[in-house]
Amino acid sequence: MSESTPLLHLQGIDKRFPGVHALKGIDFELETEEIHALLGENGAGKSTLIKVLTGVHAADGGSICIEGRQIAPRNPNEAVTFGISTVYQEVNLAPNLSVAENICLGREPRNVFGIDWRAVGERTKSALNRVGLRVDPQRLVGDISIAEQQLVAIARALDVEAKVLILDEPTSSLDQDEVAQLFATLRRLREEGMGIIFVTHFLDQVYEISDRITVLRNGERIGTFQTDELPRIELVSHMIGRSAESLEHGAMASHEVSGHEPFLTVTNFGKRGSVQDLNFEIRSGEVIGLAGLLGSGRTETARLLFGIDHGTEGGYQLDNRSAHLTPRSAISRGVGLNVEDRKAEGIFPGLSIRENMVVVAQVKRRWWQRISTAEQKQVADEYVSALQLQPPNTDRNIENLSGGNQQKALLGRWLAVEPRLLLLDEPTRGIDIGAKFEIMALVERLRLEGKSFVFISSELSEVIRVSSRIVVLRDRRAVTTISRAEANEEAVVAAIAKHE
Amino acid sequence: MKSMPSWIYALGALIFVLLFNAFATPGFFEINVLDGRLFGSVIDILNRVAPVALLSLGMTLVIATRGVDLSVGAVMAMSGAVAASLIARPEGNILLGLNFGDSVFLIVLAGLVTGLLCGLFNGLLVSRARIQPIVATLLLMVAGRGVAQLISDGQIITFSAPAFASIARGATLGMPNPFWIVVLFAAVILVLTRWTALGLFIESLGSNPIAARNVGINTGALLLFVYSVTGVCAGMAGMIAAADIQGADANNAGLYLELDAILAVSVGGTLLSGGRFSLVGTLIGAILMQTLTTTILTRGVAPELTLVVKALVVLAVCLLQSPTFLHMLRPKKVAA
Ligand SMILES: Nc1ncnc2c1ncn2[C@@H]1O[C@H](COP(=O)(O)OP(=O)(O)OP(=O)(O)O)[C@@H](O)[C@H]1O
Ligand SMILES: [Mg+2]
Numbered sequence: 001m002s003e004s005t006p007l008l009h010l011q012g013i014d015k016r017f018p019g020v021h022a023l024k025g026i027d028f029e030l031e032t033e034e035i036h037a038l039l040g041e042n043g044a045g046k047s048t049l050i051k052v053l054t055g056v057h058a059a060d061g062g063s064i065c066i067e068g069r070q071i072a073p074r075n076p077n078e079a080v081t082f083g084i085s086t087v088y089q090e091v092n093l094a095p096n097l098s099v100a101e102n103i104c105l106g107r108e109p110r111n112v113f114g115i116d117w118r119a120v121g122e123r124t125k126s127a128l129n130r131v132g133l134r135v136d137p138q139r140l141v142g143d144i145s146i147a148e149q150q151l152v153a154i155a156r157a158l159d160v161e162a163k164v165l166i167l168d169e170p171t172s173s174l175d176q177d178e179v180a181q182l183f184a185t186l187r188r189l190r191e192e193g194m195g196i197i198f199v200t201h202f203l204d205q206v207y208e209i210s211d212r213i214t215v216l217r218n219g220e221r222i223g224t225f226q227t228d229e230l231p232r233i234e235l236v237s238h239m240i241g242r243s244a245e246s247l248e249h250g251a252m253a254s255h256e257v258s259g260h261e262p263f264l265t266v267t268n269f270g271k272r273g274s275v276q277d278l279n280f281e282i283r284s285g286e287v288i289g290l291a292g293l294l295g296s297g298r299t300e301t302a303r304l305l306f307g308i309d310h311g312t313e314g315g316y317q318l319d320n321r322s323a324h325l326t327p328r329s330a331i332s333r334g335v336g337l338n339v340e341d342r343k344a345e346g347i348f349p350g351l352s353i354r355e356n357m358v359v360v361a362q363v364k365r366r367w368w369q370r371i372s373t374a375e376q377k378q379v380a381d382e383y384v385s386a387l388q389l390q391p392p393n394t395d396r397n398i399e400n401l402s403g404g405n406q407q408k409a410l411l412g413r414w415l416a417v418e419p420r421l422l423l424l425d426e427p428t429r430g431i432d433i434g435a436k437f438e439i440m441a442l443v444e445r446l447r448l449e450g451k452s453f454v455f456i457s458s459e460l461s462e463v464i465r466v467s468s469r470i471v472v473l474r475d476r477r478a479v480t481t482i483s484r485a486e487a488n489e490e491a492v493v494a495a496i497a498k499h500e
Numbered sequence: 501m502k503s504m505p506s507w508i509y510a511l512g513a514l515i516f517v518l519l520f521n522a523f524a525t526p527g528f529f530e531i532n533v534l535d536g537r538l539f540g541s542v543i544d545i546l547n548r549v550a551p552v553a554l555l556s557l558g559m560t561l562v563i564a565t566r567g568v569d570l571s572v573g574a575v576m577a578m579s580g581a582v583a584a585s586l587i588a589r590p591e592g593n594i595l596l597g598l599n600f601g602d603s604v605f606l607i608v609l610a611g612l613v614t615g616l617l618c619g620l621f622n623g624l625l626v627s628r629a630r631i632q633p634i635v636a637t638l639l640l641m642v643a644g645r646g647v648a649q650l651i652s653d654g655q656i657i658t659f660s661a662p663a664f665a666s667i668a669r670g671a672t673l674g675m676p677n678p679f680w681i682v683v684l685f686a687a688v689i690l691v692l693t694r695w696t697a698l699g700l701f702i703e704s705l706g707s708n709p710i711a712a713r714n715v716g717i718n719t720g721a722l723l724l725f726v727y728s729v730t731g732v733c734a735g736m737a738g739m740i741a742a743a744d745i746q747g748a749d750a751n752n753a754g755l756y757l758e759l760d761a762i763l764a765v766s767v768g769g770t771l772l773s774g775g776r777f778s779l780v781g782t783l784i785g786a787i788l789m790q791t792l793t794t795t796i797l798t799r800g801v802a803p804e805l806t807l808v809v810k811a812l813v814v815l816a817v818c819l820l821q822s823p824t825f826l827h828m829l830r831p832k833k834v835a836a
Contacts, residue, residue: 327715
């Protein structure tokens, strides 16, 4: 009997939200010593399945068995006691507590004097080692980068005794090295007998690490496949429900824009203690890619250019005039920034999708000229269909959107004001492959209309695909610039890694 | 699929209390006309709710930005003291060639300006000095009554000024003047927030302050605005209170009313964690609280019980608004 009993067995899981049938009778099996990829487009129901399984949402039907025993966790803590440890898509850490406190929160080792801080220190150290993160355990989580936060969340999940480990898009902001390190850890855990559920939109990673694949589409299970028996092209068709060829786009046009004068120039620009030595120009119709490792200063560069942080050295010229921007003045001068950390710095939870999408347009229009509700709908609907945001009802609370669809809504917020320079910090984070192509195509289309972009992505292939030039950052300094003609993965990786 | 407004529970509770009165309190809905003016319990409620309703209108905006204004009661005392001293001591009040003591309009203006200055002070502490709202407004809550005593020389100033007293005592078109003042303030604030984009900006700021700055919202100016509006509302409430008793009592005017205002806001469905706000909900919340008080008084229940009953109703409404609580109430579905 024990031979045939899977580690985790879901049967007929059903979940409805008002107006959305998110899960339609899902069956799912996870074996011991297995890494099982859970795939599907944005809004397919992956995160919802995980939330039902871990007691965040109550199921409307179906059963959950772990090692043959039926369970019904009522909250994530209870799920942990059943041996299910989870990293959710939206990193859920306490920003005002330290890294160490976040890792041990709720299960602090104790001695007669209360919390045993020495043991907390030890545990934090070994937990951080497991994910290969070097960060001072005393730093506040709110002060570290989103990628580091993601690793802290994973370290926290690995800190408990678990039979099942669930990772919902854990690698969305990690770089190759961190991913490699994480995968080494996952392989070791698999050998120790753990069952791992892994959600991602990176198909390379799926083929690298998973044993089996389950595909969801529109809340239905399309099927479960052995990874090595499923060609990639077929996998994509299962995910999108049509043939994968429909995604292929022609080669992108050449990026010759010699005629224009640069409208933005930074010379030796930087901020003490942050990025320094930024030297580049942006012309209309150009895409500047920023490449570099985690912590190399890409996000800091975007924040400096947009005026969230203020430069202390060097020069920043916009339209041949020295500029000291704040986000407000940047927006009025046609510069926008789509932030990397969408939960902490991007979305307005509790407000509708529509309001989230028109807020920048409203700021530009000034407060006394309210954009009427009808006009708001019109603007939002335009970008909902351009970005294929699902579900298309923009009156709903933005929190009810799946992660990837929230990302699309934020992008729409900026596209709606047509900035001449849009800084895109990880715009494809958490977005499914179909939509990734859409977004890159959109960038290309707007570029041809004369708009400019700064494009940041931890997926090098994307940066190379869209950029006119790539500025390589290392240790928070711009070290070199690679032209489109010379840009290929090897060249960029070499520039990123080179030691002088 | 339209979701229910956040104030639906407060409205339900209000209807419940009114129904209870319809059956259990004889004469509750009786309205008499005397000298062209309406009298009755319902009218009385609409009259007496005015100060708290004014305070809670402003408080709604402040709370929507994740703040709170504890100073409104003290601001009432200050504006009341300013008005009373202008009326009671006309000698010293020639300013810019105008004799403030004579004109109700100028007195009211002075009271509103007092409130505005207090609001600007709070707003500056919160937006520029970045002091936590609860601490920043605690300053004025404590110091404000001291200032009010300085203005009134440490005495309870009384006066007899029928023109000024009519702010609280008089009636227009049959309804008491305080009712009309609330209507006017509510209308102005509604138009100011919902016919412009200020409402959206306030909700954005409360929903996610960092994101609000990142989309270019002028968060500092917005905070100044909401605290100023609250200050002006408190200034007006202070004058209704002073006109009502024809005097200014620095120690007791508006005492603890900041708490009533906060309750009215949260019963009305605006979350203390900021974001979405509802002025209509706040007004319903304030009326609900006043209806409870009046009900208990007219039924001759011991007044000490008033506070307990109020607390119970507030608790009930807040529990019904809590998703966690509703989740607990829901029958647990047993998996098949
Ligand atoms: N709390 C909620 N209330 C209402 N609808 C919800 C809620 N959470 C999710 N949904 C809806 O359920 C569907 C599935 O969402 P889910 O988050 O599971 O998608 P996903 O597969 O994780 O997508 P992504 O790849 O974008 O993260 C979506 O249509 C979403 O809008
Ligand atoms: Mg998801």
